[in-house]
Amino acid sequence: MEMNEKIVLASRPAAWVEEGNFRLEAGEIPRPGANQVLVRNEWLSLDPYMRGRMSDVKSYAKPVEIGEVMIGGTAGEVVESNHPQFAPGDKVVGALGWQTWGVADGNVLRKVDAGIIPLAAWLGPVGMPGVTAWVGLLDICAPKPGETVVVTAASGAVGSVAGQLAKIHGARAVGIAGGAEKCRYVVDELGFDACIDYKAGKLREDLKAVTPQGIDCLFENVGGEIFDTLLGCMNPFSRIAVCGLISQYNSAPYPLQNIAAVLINRIRMQGFIVSDDLSRWPPALAEISGHIAGGRIKYRESVVDGLAAAPAALISLLKGGNFGKQLVRLRP
Amino acid sequence: MEMNEKIVLASRPAAWVEEGNFRLEAGEIPRPGANQVLVRNEWLSLDPYMRGRMSDVKSYAKPVEIGEVMIGGTAGEVVESNHPQFAPGDKVVGALGWQTWGVADGNVLRKVDAGIIPLAAWLGPVGMPGVTAWVGLLDICAPKPGETVVVTAASGAVGSVAGQLAKIHGARAVGIAGGAEKCRYVVDELGFDACIDYKAGKLREDLKAVTPQGIDCLFENVGGEIFDTLLGCMNPFSRIAVCGLISQYNSAPYPLQNIAAVLINRIRMQGFIVSDDLSRWPPALAEISGHIAGGRIKYRESVVDGLAAAPAALISLLKGGNFGKQLVRLRP
Numbered sequence: 269m270e271m272n273e274k275i276v277l278a279s280r281p282a283a284w285v286e287e288g289n290f291r292l293e294a295g296e297i298p299r300p301g302a303n304q305v306l307v308r309n310e311w312l313s314l315d316p317y318m319r320g321r322m323s324d325v326k327s328y329a330k331p332v333e334i335g336e337v338m339i340g341g342t343a344g345e346v347v348e349s350n351h352p353q354f355a356p357g358d359k360v361v362g363a364l365g366w367q368t369w370g371v372a373d374g375n376v377l378r379k380v381d382a383g384i385i386p387l388a389a390w391l392g393p394v395g396m397p398g399v400t401a402w403v404g405l406l407d408i409c410a411p412k413p414g415e416t417v418v419v420t421a422a423s424g425a426v427g428s429v430a431g432q433l434a435k436i437h438g439a440r441a442v443g444i445a446g447g448a449e450k451c452r453y454v455v456d457e458l459g460f461d462a463c464i465d466y467k468a469g470k471l472r473e474d475l476k477a478v479t480p481q482g483i484d485c486l487f488e489n490v491g492g493e494i495f496d497t498l499l500g501c502m503n504p505f506s507r508i509a510v511c512g513l514i515s516q517y518n519s520a521p522y523p524l525q526n527i528a529a530v531l532i533n534r535i536r537m538q539g540f541i542v543s544d545d546l547s548r549w550p551p552a553l554a555e556i557s558g559h560i561a562g563g564r565i566k567y568r569e570s571v572v573d574g575l576a577a578a579p580a581a582l583i584s585l586l587k588g589g590n591f592g593k594q595l596v597r598l599r600p
Numbered sequence: 601m602e603m604n605e606k607i608v609l610a611s612r613p614a615a616w617v618e619e620g621n622f623r624l625e626a627g628e629i630p631r632p633g634a635n636q637v638l639v640r641n642e643w644l645s646l647d648p649y650m651r652g653r654m655s656d657v658k659s660y661a662k663p664v665e666i667g668e669v670m671i672g673g674t675a676g677e678v679v680e681s682n683h684p685q686f687a688p689g690d691k692v693v694g695a696l697g698w699q700t701w702g703v704a705d706g707n708v709l710r711k712v713d714a715g716i717i718p719l720a721a722w723l724g725p726v727g728m729p730g731v732t733a734w735v736g737l738l739d740i741c742a743p744k745p746g747e748t749v750v751v752t753a754a755s756g757a758v759g760s761v762a763g764q765l766a767k768i769h770g771a772r773a774v775g776i777a778g779g780a781e782k783c784r785y786v787v788d789e790l791g792f793d794a795c796i797d798y799k800a801g802k803l804r805e806d807l808k809a810v811t812p813q814g815i816d817c818l819f820e821n822v823g824g825e826i827f828d829t830l831l832g833c834m835n836p837f838s839r840i841a842v843c844g845l846i847s848q849y850n851s852a853p854y855p856l857q858n859i860a861a862v863l864i865n866r867i868r869m870q871g872f873i874v875s876d877d878l879s880r881w882p883p884a885l886a887e888i889s890g891h892i893a894g895g896r897i898k899y900r901e902s903v904v905d906g907l908a909a910a911p912a913a914l915i916s917l918l919k920g921g922n923f924g925k926q927l928v929r930l931r932p
Binding site: 326327328491495504510511512513516521522523524525526527528529530531532533534535536537538539540541544 | 659660823836842843844853854857858859860861862864865868870872873
């Protein structure tokens, strides 16, 4: 008899996440209640925000409890439905967590067309990461044509879409990524105007070379020393969308030196979480799916096979080891 | 024959400003050219921004050159006019600098009515500091009725107006000031709901007591450790108007620990300079002058006599030694 495989939070990480913080369990396949849908998950999305949910410090969302299934975005197929809008065979996206089966109320699932755009992409550019890029870039940074936009973690699920959207909207896009291979991809495949390999250790010098007009918009995913350096290079009246601070999730707070730039250059800095305003999802998805269908937005996936591979893949993601959107294929 | 007394920048300060950075000189009273006006200055305004202009590091405005008259806001009386809108006897406000006489084009002078509101107040609540408070509080912080607004340097020229405007617009106003006497003034005279003496050394504890609902808006004048502590107490979707960072003007950058709060609490932080948008001055001055005439906004002045006293008064201001708007009476 097939079981529901699931990964629960076994303990909270002290600093870096370790495999021992997770535990693989097996249980019965759940039964859908009234208005609920049973989904056989095919894909699990791994994202940096998961690190925050593993800690119990105060944050924007409640932590995962010890012994609870890890939260996470999933895509799969409806097997049984007690909800009028779903039928067996429908492909759906939801947040069923790190498990091979899940039930959810129909109103928190989204039916998707996996014919034109592959199912996994609904967890990436046409999903939470894509909407995050759209909101941060267009609602917060709002670059004008010709302005210079810098995107950190530029080859990642969010950064790659943010930079391509910047180009589509007429701005200059400069990426920052870790390693020459990622940088080549950012420029050659994604079409950014330039990309700096921060691991080369001369970020400030490289920035001067590729942003001779300064920085008008910063789409920030990384934090720490890279953010501090960028903060010192922002133009008057520039905008910063603070989307993530992945370099700071596993360590003591980074002591930021350049906060005075906010005053001197009248910078507007805005932190945001994509789930705060669900009304932005439909226009975001409409625009992005059009660009993907038209080949104007490209994306790349890092795939590991089997739920058991998820912990190591998340740990790698938090260290920058992924290359593009990190996914777990649950049905190899 | 009366001379024009003036104070020029003699040298740039290494860290704290010293009296030796200034030099008192005497020169001939200048003659007004075409469209110019000759003004006998009566009041000189001293403000924290002057510290920045004494340095030659890149900032939002050009530095004062060595040997040049120190910049500064002034109020005085027209003695001779080549401009159709001004006549001898008119009271005017301008930026004629640290000197007892000055000429300026008529289009950069503002004629004021010193009958209802005393002339010196046009350099304070009904001048640059007042407009600064209005823009930062209403345009950037935009508190809703019932929200909690924290104002640092609350007894100062800007902070005192910001907090009183917050109260007028239905918010709760909490001040932070240095010393029990200033705090008593902020609560008893200005009508703030509470004031914390940061010199008592238990800011975080005191904040918990007087902002039980957290902080929705921060009007920031100080920077450094106080700002860092406040940043950690901001509510979700809160706003920060970065108006000044006076604690950091004379020292190495303060290493800010709590920048992650911007992401976690989706804070909007905006640096601003009141001269960026001159279109905000008329509505700001209209509202503030109404409140002053109606007794709803109170203010306090710290006055020293004679131009020669200006350097020591600025040095004191930068150390928090003033109590209310710092002015130099040029004609004792």
